[in-house]
Amino acid sequence: DARVTQTPRHKVTEMGQEVTMRCQPILGHNTVFWYRQTMMQGLELLAYFRNRAPLDDSGMPKDRFSAEMPDATLATLKIQPSEPRDSAVYFCASGLVLSGGAFTGELFFGEGSRLTVL
Amino acid sequence: GEDVEQSLFLSVREGDSSVINCTYTDSSSTYLYWYKQEPGAGLQLLTYIFSNMDMKQDQRLTVLLNKKDKHLSLRIADTQTGDSAIYFCAEGGRLTGGGNKLTFGTGTQLKVEL
Numbered sequence: 658d659a660r661v662t663q664t665p666r667h668k669v670t671e672m673g674q675e676v677t678m679r680c681q682p683i684l685g686h687n688t689v690f691w692y693r694q695t696m697m698q699g700l701e702l703l704a705y706f707r708n709r710a711p712l713d714d715s716g717m718p719k720d721r722f723s724a725e726m727p728d729a730t731l732a733t734l735k736i737q738p739s740e741p742r743d744s745a746v747y748f749c750a751s752g753l754v755l756s757g758g759a760f761t762g763e764l765f766f767g768e769g770s771r772l773t774v775l
Numbered sequence: 776g777e778d779v780e781q782s783l784f785l786s787v788r789e790g791d792s793s794v795i796n797c798t799y800t801d802s803s804s805t806y807l808y809w810y811k812q813e814p815g816a817g818l819q820l821l822t823y824i825f826s827n828m829d830m831k832q833d834q835r836l837t838v839l840l841n842k843k844d845k846h847l848s849l850r851i852a853d854t855q856t857g858d859s860a861i862y863f864c865a866e867g868g869r870l871t872g873g874g875n876k877l878t879f880g881t882g883t884q885l886k887v888e889l
Contacts, residue, residue: 661817690876699881700818700863713876748817762806762867762877766817 659683663749663767671775675737678770680749681730689732690764691717691724692748700748706732707754739774746771779880781864786886793851795883797864800845804866807840808877809849812861821862822849851885859887 662681670676682689690705704714709726717724721743723735736743750764778800787793799807805826810818824831824838824847831838837850851858861884867877 692879700879702876702878705876750817762808762823762865763820764810764818764877766819768815768817 659765661749661751661765661767663747663770665770666768667771667773669773669775670739672740673738674774675735676739676743676772676774677736678734678747678749678772680732680734680751680767682732682749682751683765684730686751686753686765687729688752688754688760689726690750690752691732691734692750693745694748694769695745703734703747736772739772741774744772744774779864779866779878781862781880781883783881784884784886786888787854789854789856789887789889791854793849793854793858793885793887795849795851795862795864795885797847797849797880798845799847799864799866799878799880801866801878802842802845806867807838807847808863808865808867809836809838809847810863810865810879812863812882814860818863854885854887856887856889859885861885 664679688707691703693701703717704724706726726732746769748769750766752764754760781797806823808823809821811821812818829840835852839848861882863882864880865877
C-alpha cells in the first residue's frame with residue numbers, strides 16, 4: 658500500500674530551536690509539495706519540487722525556512738529559528754508529472770507533522 | 776493569481792443532501808478537484824472534473840461545473856455521519872506544460888447531525 662510518510666507526526670519545541678520535518682514520497686512520484694495548514698490561512702503552498710529540483714518556493718519565508726530533496730526518497734523542510742507563528746500542520750504530498758508536463762493533479766498527502774512552537 | 780473561495784461551514788442532517796460550493800478565478804485550469812480531509816489525516820482526492828465537462832456523477836457524489844461563472848459544486852446524496860470532514864476545492868492540473876501546482880480553497884467543514 659503506497660503512501661507518503663512524514664516524520665515526526667507531532668513536534669513541540671521552544672522558540673528559537675531548529676525544526677526539521679521529513680517526507681518520503683511515494684516511490685516513482687517525481688513531484689513533491691510542502692503545504693502548511695492553519696485555521697487562519699487554510700492550506701498554503703510553501704514549496705514544490707520536480708525531479709528533486711525546486712520549482713517554486715515563493716510561499717516560504719526565505720529567512721528561516723529551507724526545503725531540499727537530498728535524494729528521490731527524501732524531502733526535508735527545515736525551520737531555523739522557529740517562531741510561535743510557525744505553529745501549524747505541515748503536509749507533504751507527492752504526485753506524478755508525465756513527460757511533456759501532463760499532470761492530472763492527483764496528489765497523495767501524508768498524514769502531516771503537527772508543529773507547536775512555544 | 777489564482778484564488779479559490781469556499782464557505783467555511785455546512786451542517787446537514789443525516790440522510791439529507793449536502794451541497795458544497797466553490798468559486799475560482801483561473802479559467803485555464805484543465806481540471807478541478809474535490810479533496811476530503813478527515814480528522815487528523817491528510818487530504819485525499821475525492822473526485823475531479825475535466826474542465827470541458829459540466830457534470831460528473833460518481834455514486835453518491837455529483838460534481839457540477841459552471842465554467843462561465845467559474846463555479847464548482849459538490850453534492851453528496853444521502854449524507855452519512857462518515858461524510859463529516861473538511862472538503863477542499865482545488866484548481867490546477869495541466870495536460871501539457873508547466874503550472875503543475877494546485878491551488879486549494881479554504882475548505883468547508885461539513886458536519887452531519889443525527
